[in-house]
Amino acid sequence: MAKWGEGDPRWIVEQRADGTNVNNWHWTERDVSSWSSVLIRDLLLGVSLKGLEGVVELTEVDRLEGESSINNRRGKLFFFYEWRLRASWLGTSSSGVKFRGTVDVSNLSDENDMDDLDISVSLCKDQPDTPLLGLMKKTGVQEVRRVLGEFVHRLKSEFSQGMILAKADQPEPPEPQNQKDQIQTSRPQTQKNQIQTSRAQTQNNQIQTSRAQKSSATRCSSGPAPSLPGVPIKTCTFNLTETFQTSPDELYRTFISQEFVQVFTRSAAQVDGRRGGQFQMLDGSVRGEFTQLVPNRRIEMRWRFRTWPSEHYASVSLELEERGDETELRMECGGVPEGEEESTREGWTRFYFRAIKQVFGY
Numbered sequence: 001m002a003k004w005g006e007g008d009p010r011w012i013v014e015q016r017a018d019g020t021n022v023n024n025w026h027w028t029e030r031d032v033s034s035w036s037s038v039l040i041r042d043l044l045l046g047v048s049l050k051g052l053e054g055v056v057e058l059t060e061v062d063r064l065e066g067e068s069s070i071n072n073r074r075g076k077l078f079f080f081y082e083w084r085l086r087a088s089w090l091g092t093s094s095s096g097v098k099f100r101g102t103v104d105v106s107n108l109s110d111e112n113d114m115d116d117l118d119i120s121v122s123l124c125k126d127q128p129d130t131p132l133l134g135l136m137k138k139t140g141v142q143e144v145r146r147v148l149g150e151f152v153h154r155l156k157s158e159f160s161q162g163m164i165l166a167k168a169d170q171p172e173p174p175e176p177q178n179q180k181d182q183i184q185t186s187r188p189q190t191q192k193n194q195i196q197t198s199r200a201q202t203q204n205n206q207i208q209t210s211r212a213q214k215s216s217a218t219r220c221s222s223g224p225a226p227s228l229p230g231v232p233i234k235t236c237t238f239n240l241t242e243t244f245q246t247s248p249d250e251l252y253r254t255f256i257s258q259e260f261v262q263v264f265t266r267s268a269a270q271v272d273g274r275r276g277g278q279f280q281m282l283d284g285s286v287r288g289e290f291t292q293l294v295p296n297r298r299i300e301m302r303w304r305f306r307t308w309p310s311e312h313y314a315s316v317s318l319e320l321e322e323r324g325d326e327t328e329l330r331m332e333c334g335g336v337p338e339g340e341e342e343s344t345r346e347g348w349t350r351f352y353f354r355a356i357k358q359v360f361g362y
Contacts, residue, residue, distance in 0.1 A: 037064055044085075054135070056090070070159050079159075082110070084108070085104070087144075089102065097130075099133075102124070104120045114148065121140060233338070235335045235338060240349070254356055258270065264359045273293075275293050299318040
């Protein structure tokens with residue numbers, strides 16, 4: 001954490017030169033919508049049920065709309081979140097017949113307890129009745145409620161540290177401590193319009209996703225922060241290797257074509273597939289610029305996640321090499337802020353490599 005006066009971007013208002021603690025008096029806000037979105041998806045896609053009727057698992061999050069933020073006022077924390085979602089489930093009966101359906105949650109918010117969530121389960125319109133629907137309505141609803149409760153618990157536990165600042169007589173903020181007793185979960189309706197809307201960096205390095213990479217390595221080093229003069233940050237480099245059942249030219253187009261990117265990310269994207277062209281994807285969570293393009297062989301880019309320090313980019317290179325009827329992709333990602341390497345590696349594995357394989361059959 002930067003010392004007072006060095007411009008830590010996580011805070012809207014810093015301490016004045018006379019020692020007045022402005023931050024704990026005014027509202028400060030940290031936006032954690034991107035972190036929340038990724039975690040909710042991961043938790044839901046981990047839901048799997050087994051019973052006498054057969055087995056059921058959630059296979060896709062078709063819709064996830066909402067936001068999350070943490071606010072600090074006068075040394076107290078307030079957690080705001082409001083989400084609406086729909087997930088698809090696939091069931092296999094004990095006789096081997098497959099059925100599909102959906103789960104809808106319309107009111108996941110700080111104003112509702114977990115027991116008050118409206119969770120509805122249904123079969124797709126073309127599906128015949130099945131006992132698996134009863135399994136989902138009984139056990140599935142409980143499991144969905146449990147994982148959404150896990151999201152709320154992690155939201156409050158992971159972001160309760162570092163949001164309360166030092167008092168005027170404390171020149172340095174103390175080391176983050178467990179502050180669960182300070183967490184307030186009811187929304188102060190009369191003060192919402194005082195919240196300032198400055199964006200802040202989030203910490204998604206504990207998001208649990210299964211690894212799909214075949215090999216990886218991480219190296220860390222110190223380097224200057226491009227957005228905070230005089231405040232060095234540590235950065236890391238990691239490598240990934242992945243094999244795709246396709247040709248180098250087809251895989252190359254997958255990464256630089258706006259149409260392909262929108263398909264495998266299942267969201268709107270802006271991609272200018274030229275040298276110097278910029279890209280933005282995953283609801284603005286990822287952005288960057290292509291710095292070098294060697295058709296069908298190499299892609300280099302400046303790449304950043306929205307919650308990283310302002311204007312800090314990692315350097316990413318993708319080497320494509322044909323190996324028979326497969327293409328080997330070797331990735332090197334350097335300049336990742338220390339503490340973000342694990343989530344960055346997992347993000348590339350899940351939202352790039354695995355998504356491309358699942359959507360295009362590579």
